[in-house]
Amino acid sequence: MSRRVVRNGFPGLAAKGFLLDRLQTGLNNTVPAVIRTRSRKPNSVRRALLTLGSIGALASALGPIAAQAQDQDTQETAQGQIVIPDDVKIFGNDNPNLRRATAVVNGDVITGTDVDQRLALIVAANEGKIEEEEMRRLRLQVLRNLIDETLQIQEAKAAMVEVTQAEVDQSYARVAQQNFSQAATAMDAYLKRVGSSADSLKRQIRGELSWQRLLQRNVQPYINVSDAEVNEVLERLKASKGADEYRIGEIYLSATPETRQQVYDNTTKIVQQIRQGGSFVAYARQYSQASTAPVGGDLGWVRLEQLPNELQVAAREMQAGQLVGPIEVPGGFDVLLLIDKRKVLTADPRDAVLALKQISLPFPAGITEADASKRAETFQNAIKAAKGCGNVDAIAKNLGASVVANDQVKARDLPAQIQDPILKISPGETLPPFGSLKDGVRILMLCGRDDPKTAEGPSFEQLQSQMEDNRVNKRAQTYLRDLRRDAVIEYN
Numbered sequence: 001m002s003r004r005v006v007r008n009g010f011p012g013l014a015a016k017g018f019l020l021d022r023l024q025t026g027l028n029n030t031v032p033a034v035i036r037t038r039s040r041k042p043n044s045v046r047r048a049l050l051t052l053g054s055i056g057a058l059a060s061a062l063g064p065i066a067a068q069a070q071d072q073d074t075q076e077t078a079q080g081q082i083v084i085p086d087d088v089k090i091f092g093n094d095n096p097n098l099r100r101a102t103a104v105v106n107g108d109v110i111t112g113t114d115v116d117q118r119l120a121l122i123v124a125a126n127e128g129k130i131e132e133e134e135m136r137r138l139r140l141q142v143l144r145n146l147i148d149e150t151l152q153i154q155e156a157k158a159a160m161v162e163v164t165q166a167e168v169d170q171s172y173a174r175v176a177q178q179n180f181s182q183a184a185t186a187m188d189a190y191l192k193r194v195g196s197s198a199d200s201l202k203r204q205i206r207g208e209l210s211w212q213r214l215l216q217r218n219v220q221p222y223i224n225v226s227d228a229e230v231n232e233v234l235e236r237l238k239a240s241k242g243a244d245e246y247r248i249g250e251i252y253l254s255a256t257p258e259t260r261q262q263v264y265d266n267t268t269k270i271v272q273q274i275r276q277g278g279s280f281v282a283y284a285r286q287y288s289q290a291s292t293a294p295v296g297g298d299l300g301w302v303r304l305e306q307l308p309n310e311l312q313v314a315a316r317e318m319q320a321g322q323l324v325g326p327i328e329v330p331g332g333f334d335v336l337l338l339i340d341k342r343k344v345l346t347a348d349p350r351d352a353v354l355a356l357k358q359i360s361l362p363f364p365a366g367i368t369e370a371d372a373s374k375r376a377e378t379f380q381n382a383i384k385a386a387k388g389c390g391n392v393d394a395i396a397k398n399l400g401a402s403v404v405a406n407d408q409v410k411a412r413d414l415p416a417q418i419q420d421p422i423l424k425i426s427p428g429e430t431l432p433p434f435g436s437l438k439d440g441v442r443i444l445m446l447c448g449r450d451d452p453k454t455a456e457g458p459s460f461e462q463l464q465s466q467m468e469d470n471r472v473n474k475r476a477q478t479y480l481r482d483l484r485r486d487a488v489i490e491y492n
Helices: 041-078 111-123 132-158 165-180 183-191 198-218 227-239 260-273 280-289 309-316 369-384 389-399 417-422 460-486
Strands: 101-107 108-111 244-254 296-301 323-329 330-343 353-361 402-410 434-436 440-452 489-491
Touching: 041 101, 101 111, 101 132, 101 353, 108 111, 108 440, 111 165, 111 198, 111 280, 132 280, 183 198, 183 309, 183 369, 198 309, 244 260, 244 280, 260 280, 260 330, 280 460, 296 323, 296 417, 296 460, 309 323, 309 330, 330 353, 369 389, 369 440, 389 402, 389 440, 402 440, 417 440
Parallel strands: none
Antiparallel strands: 101 108, 101 489, 244 296, 244 330, 323 330, 353 402, 353 440, 434 440
16 A cells, blocks of 8 residues: 655645745746856867877877797796786676766767666656666667766856855755655665666756746846736736636756757657656656756646647546656656646635644554454444544554554645545544555544635735746756757767
8 A cells, every 4th residue: 555644744645735936927028138148168179189199198008018028938938937918808897897988078978877876766766667768768868867967067167157065964964864764874874775876866957957047146136027917917816716627747858950860769758657657746856957957857837828739638628647648748858747737716625724633543553444444444443433623642552553643734735635625524533544554544534724814816026036036947948959059968
């Protein structure tokens, strides 16, 4: 039985949602580009030629010594010395520890080991359930992402944008705690066990931090959203009260006419893996080329008119939890996940904050399904007899059950099949028991409920910030496209 956990609360229930909830606007306003593409001097090529020259000089210097050694070996052969031919041929891998270059990006090497370790994170997220053919496709996509990451780090370094090791370590510890509920030291061991490494994940974190700071310095200061634009959007928000609003996750892969079919195939495989149980957030972080990748692809709450036409058609027909894609859009392909849906500026009962108690009773090992059902029924009757949350702890203790309390649970964060039933009961009442032979039986009791107030929508300042973020994200895609165009990339 899969486990789902409500944040700060109950084992066995899942909290939905991603790391960031941001409203993306669909205005077509543009600001003249102010970013100049930095001309790149061929320093990496020059360094490579100098290195080759040094190797040649070393070989010339060693030549006479090698000749003397050969003559000496010939003389000593008759005395029983080991004879080694000049043209030594090694069977198999001549050096299994050699890190061979998969790509060289402006002189910086990306090795096969780098690709393998980054790919291992995806394999771990999918519990190893990836076919061999799919692995080959994913390797290509991981390589592309590592190339982009390298370009971002290089550009930040050239602009003297600094990210300290302490900042990377702090973010790494936060990821370990938030995503894996463990300390950084335990995370190190986990990554090594699945075939990755702490260095691989820290490099990804460094790339994200470097790029974000570069955008803050080179892009964000030149993005302006006027008061008139913000007021116009606020008026449209008020006029659209009651309209549907969608919280959407996205995975975007860019494509050119030459790579269109290959990218389409890769996107199709990603959709298949997610439908088979893969983590949308993990795939978005590793593969998406949209600016939402660091937050697991979360677009936040948007209305249909804020989306490109191609995505509007798909989102309109989607149900919460549904995955759709690949969808061809200008410049590439999109995958959409409808996380949730609500009405604009309208109170949603699922935003009610609930005070709950979960009472759990384990089953003895080897119990049959029939005996478990009887125990669950007896357990339910005993909990009902408590007649409220005040007495349930004492009754649970007598039954050998445990109690977990949480008074800050949003109804929308509960599993879909529980949301409606729990909103229909009164404080002191319970839902039917649930569980499994392995996990035992659990009962949820409602202890209190704070209904949501009528939604007021974003403030002027919030909306202005969201609109600025949207324009920064669009400019960032252009920025990265320029870096790819000017890069010197060699593939092996």
